[in-house]
Amino acid sequence: MTTVQADSTVLVHYLIYLSDGSVAENTYHSQSPVKFVLGDSSLSEPLEQGLLGLKVGDKVSITLTPDEGFGWPADANLMNIPKAHFPEDLELEEGLIVGFSQPNGVEIPGLIRRLMGDLILVDFNHPLAGQTIKMDLEILEICL
Secondary structure (H helix, E strand, C coil): CCECCCCCEEEEEEEEEECCCCEEEEHHHHCCCEEEECCCCCCCHHHHHHHCCCECCCEEEEEECCCCCCCCCCHHHEEEEEHHHCCCCCCCCCCCEEEEECCCCCEEEEEEEEEECCEEEEECCCCCCCCCEEEEEEEEEEEC
């Protein structure tokens, strides 16, 4: 039977839990399964290690510290953006997540942290930065 190897592509469903037990993300109900490519630097080493040797149908729980998961919030990812750069019809409020297009066409989310007159403080840190998380994963398919 095929097992997950260091260069495998795997199709998984997963749940991400925060330390208080709340669910931060759930692909079973809100999205399609997700494809991970081991060895392409998109996954942390502890997450990859936790997947090695698993077979289709296997389930695993992996706990990741901020250093192993989404990193720590960085002040460099906080930006003051002039209010004039936002659409006039957008109702700006703290806690609102807004999509920002990068020059390469990729859109990244930014969280409005503070309204400061003509400036808006936007946080581009990953929403799970600084969090210890638990991931429950189920292997659906393995492509070698």
